[in-house]
Amino acid sequence: MTTSTTGQRTPPATADRDLALSRDPGIRxxxxxxxxxxxxxxxxxxxxxxxxxxxxAGIVLVPDTGAFLVKGQLPLTVxxxxxxxxxxxxxAVSARPQTRRGLRASRWxxxxxxxxxxxxxxxxxxxxxxAKSGVLRPPYVPPPGQLFTEVWADRVLLGQSVANSAVxxxxxxxxxxxxxxxxxxxxxxxxxxxxxxxxxxxxIGPVPTLAWIPIVFIAFPNTFWAAVFLVSLTVWFxxxxxxxxxxxxxxxxxxxxxxxxxxxxxFLVLKVSLPAALPNIFTGIFMALPTAFVTLTIAETLGVxxxxxxxxxxxxxWSAYPAMYAAIVVMVLLCGSLLTLQLAVRNRVxxxxxxxxxx
Amino acid sequence: xxxxxxxxxASPGKERVAGAVxxxxxxxxxxxxxxxxxxxxxxxxxxxxxxxxxxxxPSGSGKSTLLRLVTGLDRPVTGTIYVDGRRVTGPDPSRGLxxxxxxxxxxxxxxxxxxxxPTIQGGKDDPGWRARIDAMxxxxxxxxxxxxxxxxLSGGMAQRASLARALVTEPEILLLDEPLGKLDxxxxxxxxxxxxxxxxxxxxxxxxxxxxVEEALLLxxxxxxxxxxxxxxxxxxxxxxxxxxxxxxxxxxxxxxxxLDLLA
Numbered sequence: 068m069t070t071s072t073t074g075q076r077t078p079p080a081t082a083d084r085d086l087a088l089s090r091d092p093g094i095r096x097x098x099x100x101x102x103x104x105x106x107x108x109x110x111x112x113x114x115x116x117x118x119x120x121x122x123x124a125g126i127v128l129v130p131d132t133g134a135f136l137v138k139g140q141l142p143l144t145v146x147x148x149x150x151x152x153x154x155x156x157x158x159a160v161s162a163r164p165q166t167r168r169g170l171r172a173s174r175w176x177x178x179x180x181x182x183x184x185x186x187x188x189x190x191x192x193x194x195x196x197x198a199k200s201g202v203l204r205p206p207y208v209p210p211p212g213q214l215f216t217e218v219w220a221d222r223v224l225l226g227q228s229v230a231n232s233a234v235x236x237x238x239x240x241x242x243x244x245x246x247x248x249x250x251x252x253x254x255x256x257x258x259x260x261x262x263x264x265x266x267x268x269x270x271i272g273p274v275p276t277l278a279w280i281p282i283v284f285i286a287f288p289n290t291f292w293a294a295v296f297l298v299s300l301t302v303w304f305x306x307x308x309x310x311x312x313x314x315x316x317x318x319x320x321x322x323x324x325x326x327x328x329x330x331x332x333x334f335l336v337l338k339v340s341l342p343a344a345l346p347n348i349f350t351g352i353f354m355a356l357p358t359a360f361v362t363l364t365i366a367e368t369l370g371v372x373x374x375x376x377x378x379x380x381x382x383x384x385w386s387a388y389p390a391m392y393a394a395i396v397v398m399v400l401l402c403g404s405l406l407t408l409q410l411a412v413r414n415r416v417x418x419x420x421x422x423x424x425x426x
Numbered sequence: 427x428x429x430x431x432x433x434x435x436a437s438p439g440k441e442r443v444a445g446a447v448x449x450x451x452x453x454x455x456x457x458x459x460x461x462x463x464x465x466x467x468x469x470x471x472x473x474x475x476x477x478x479x480x481x482x483x484p485s486g487s488g489k490s491t492l493l494r495l496v497t498g499l500d501r502p503v504t505g506t507i508y509v510d511g512r513r514v515t516g517p518d519p520s521r522g523l524x525x526x527x528x529x530x531x532x533x534x535x536x537x538x539x540x541x542x543x544p545t546i547q548g549g550k551d552d553p554g555w556r557a558r559i560d561a562m563x564x565x566x567x568x569x570x571x572x573x574x575x576x577x578x579l580s581g582g583m584a585q586r587a588s589l590a591r592a593l594v595t596e597p598e599i600l601l602l603d604e605p606l607g608k609l610d611x612x613x614x615x616x617x618x619x620x621x622x623x624x625x626x627x628x629x630x631x632x633x634x635x636x637x638x639v640e641e642a643l644l645l646x647x648x649x650x651x652x653x654x655x656x657x658x659x660x661x662x663x664x665x666x667x668x669x670x671x672x673x674x675x676x677x678x679x680x681x682x683x684x685x686l687d688l689l690a
């Protein structure tokens with residue numbers, strides 16, 4: 068028996084009725100119909116496993132076309148087989164949703180089964196149209212497996228390119244992010260800083276990075292720091308604008324209450340303004356990431372001569388389309404993972420927000 | 427629901443002093459579109475230590491402005507405010523403030539919101555403070571919601587938390603700006619009782635702005651009636667009724683009639 072907020076004892080009947088109603092199979096079924104099932108739909112999982120099994124079998128058993136040399140069927144078989152096996156294992160674990168792991172597996176399958184079916188169809192169709200029938204051919208449309216052989220064959224250069232891009236990106240994000248946060252805080256907090264910085268931010272911020280490239284590559288001692296500067300600049304703008312907007316939109320009553328409790332300027336900035344502006348700051352990071360990718364790729368293509376953006380352009384120059392596609396896939400995976408990571412951090416940090424939109 | 431006084435641990439390093447408020451010749455005005463808008467017109471008001479005083483008046487008559495002046499968040503154009511004979515120059519933890527909105531910091535749990543004052547004053551982890559924070563949370567009946575976030579609370583619960591936050595540092599003066607104005611009738615009645623209990627318990631001076639004449643009469647020793655803006659004190663009515671009070675009492679009804687007539 069619990070004590071309610073008003074201090075009165077709740078009648079025991081309520082708890083009993085709660086339990087009875089929540090165990091009613093009719094209510095449960097009605098709610099399941101109304102909401103998307105959050106656990107595995109075993110028919111759908113069976114279709115997904117079957118689709119990947121068929122895809123794997125098709126890759127191995129259907130003979131390749133003789134029209135061109137088909138590369139990379141072995142790694143593709145291994146990948147498809149692994150996916151099939153993983154799905155099977157997760158399905159087996161999900162058979163016992165009473166356990167913690169079983170429930171996690173079941174939820175994961177409930178969320179992603181449909182996607183796995185779609186991916187199997189895409190891979191099967193792609194391989195069928197290229198490697199098996201020769202309808203589409205390299206170099207313009209390589210079979211899916213060839214992407215692996217291209218990555219493997221050029222692993223050293225590609226690895227260096229990814230590493231160089233990552234260093235530039237991380238430096239640009241950190242420098243631009245921190246300076247944007249500080250500028251935004253300062254502008255939001257001090258009227259004088261707002262007076263001097265507002266016009267600068269308004270006129271420098273929206274200029275496309277491309278326009279700075281001629282000046283920046285001359286002004287900086289080497290292309291590396293020029294590229295870092297360009298990426299920082301693109302990150303700095305949205306971070307500054309959104310942080311200062313966030314700071315200025317903090318309800319005044321928060322400051323009033325904290326001041327009556329004895330808070331000084333330091334507390335008001337670090338413990339009130341900053342957390343209250345966090346939703347805006349995360350929007351700033353969200354907007355900064357894609358523009359940072361764009362700037363990075365352009366800078367790499369135009370002057371840096373290393374990195375993933377340069378690699379893609381260089382391969383294009385040699386008409387090595389399969390290698391170019393492989394690099395583009397690597398880029399898609401990297402950018403997508405970074406954005407997903409950012410959103411996951413945001414959802415965790417902002418869990419206190421009412422009606423938080425989860426992306 | 428009024429329980430007997432249970433001993434509440436005192437906040438460490440502090441002994442209760444007084445809590446006398448004296449407003450002398452207060453005039454306040456704001457610039458609106460470049461024109462001065464007078465809000466308070468030479469107001470004098472004195473509140474004795476431990477007294478519960480309600481301010482009633484037409485809306486927009488500057489009662490909330492008066493409260494803000496007492497907190498020290500704003501400065502009057504003319505006149506001086508004294509608390510225990512000392513001139514008010516800025517906000518101070520000895521003067522707590524409760525708004526119509528709970529204004530809990532939404533990223534902190536209930537317990538951390540209540541602990542805001544001790545946190546600011548750097549004593550959050552002091553065992554004496556910890557005991558006092560826990561007792562305060564228990565006193566407003568939020569024991570089961572210590573770790574809840576403000577977004578998960580009902581309006582009444584949030585306002586309870588906000589009361590606990592204002593009282594945890596044992597202010598000598600509690601300033602209440604329509605604290606129950608946004609609550610439904612049942613929750614409001616419950617919180618009126620609770621407010622009376624907290625006041626009797628802790629002995630702070632209370633100055634409350636309200637639009638509800640019955641609420642003012644249920645809780646206060648004095649009801650001060652203000653004129654429309656620019657506000658002046660129209661009447662200062664002593665409420666000499668036994669506590670706990672009921673709305674059915676003929677004396678209560680007579681006082682209510684008198685105040686409503688003054689406001690009409």
